[in-house]
Amino acid sequence: KAGVTQTPRYLIKTRGQQVTLSCSPISGHRSVSWYQQTPGQGLQFLFEYFSETQRNKGNFPGRFSGRQFSNSRSEMNVSTLELGDSALYLCASSLGENVFTGDTIYFGEGSWLTVV
Amino acid sequence: AQSVTQLGSHVSVSEGALVLLRCNYSSSVPPYLFWYVQYPNQGLQLLLKYTSAATLVKGINGFEAEFKKSETSFHLTKPSAHMSDAAEYFCAVLTGANNLFFGTGTRLTVIP
Numbered sequence: 001k002a003g004v005t006q007t008p009r010y011l012i013k014t015r016g017q018q019v020t021l022s023c024s025p026i027s028g029h030r031s032v033s034w035y036q037q038t039p040g041q042g043l044q045f046l047f048e049y050f051s052e053t054q055r056n057k058g059n060f061p062g063r064f065s066g067r068q069f070s071n072s073r074s075e076m077n078v079s080t081l082e083l084g085d086s087a088l089y090l091c092a093s094s095l096g097e098n099v100f101t102g103d104t105i106y107f108g109e110g111s112w113l114t115v116v
Numbered sequence: 117a118q119s120v121t122q123l124g125s126h127v128s129v130s131e132g133a134l135v136l137l138r139c140n141y142s143s144s145v146p147p148y149l150f151w152y153v154q155y156p157n158q159g160l161q162l163l164l165k166y167t168s169a170a171t172l173v174k175g176i177n178g179f180e181a182e183f184k185k186s187e188t189s190f191h192l193t194k195p196s197a198h199m200s201d202a203a204e205y206f207c208a209v210l211t212g213a214n215n216l217f218f219g220t221g222t223r224l225t226v227i228p
Binding site: 033035043 | 152158160161162206208216217218219220221
């Protein structure tokens, strides 16, 4: 079956703009989580959704938001983009109710965001 | 505060040699610990996880890790490196607050 799909794969935005990234989880998976990966900061957890509800949120400013739809697809939005937001944004899906229960987390290949 | 530290951003080993990737964590509550691997141009794959059962955890591809509470460590090892092990490895800690923290990663190079 298809893996986690993220779109777009690459995008360039200007500082001050906003961006929306999309994630389609593996069929049947209801938990979706988002992560930011930068060379200096490593991989940081952003937030997690299950059944359209945000379960937990990492230590990121309010400019970072997300949502999940009834079909489990998720979107992540970053408003008022800053240069430091340039990163790889990874989405992951899991079968269980909570991605942190130890279930295998299936990651997408990510969306590369460059802010200029 | 909770965090995870991976010592060594780059590790090189010869093919057939022991692989040792270090991970230390800090947590005020018993953690769950994970090792993930990221092959070039691919997503993150779970290698193994510690969830308070046996302290020696065996994962895929011949990797294993030992949870040592006294040392707050969860180092990843493999007796004999293979060329296909070249990848980036991430240690992660999950705490009772449902916060997941990843280390900054260790890039493993295997020299033929």
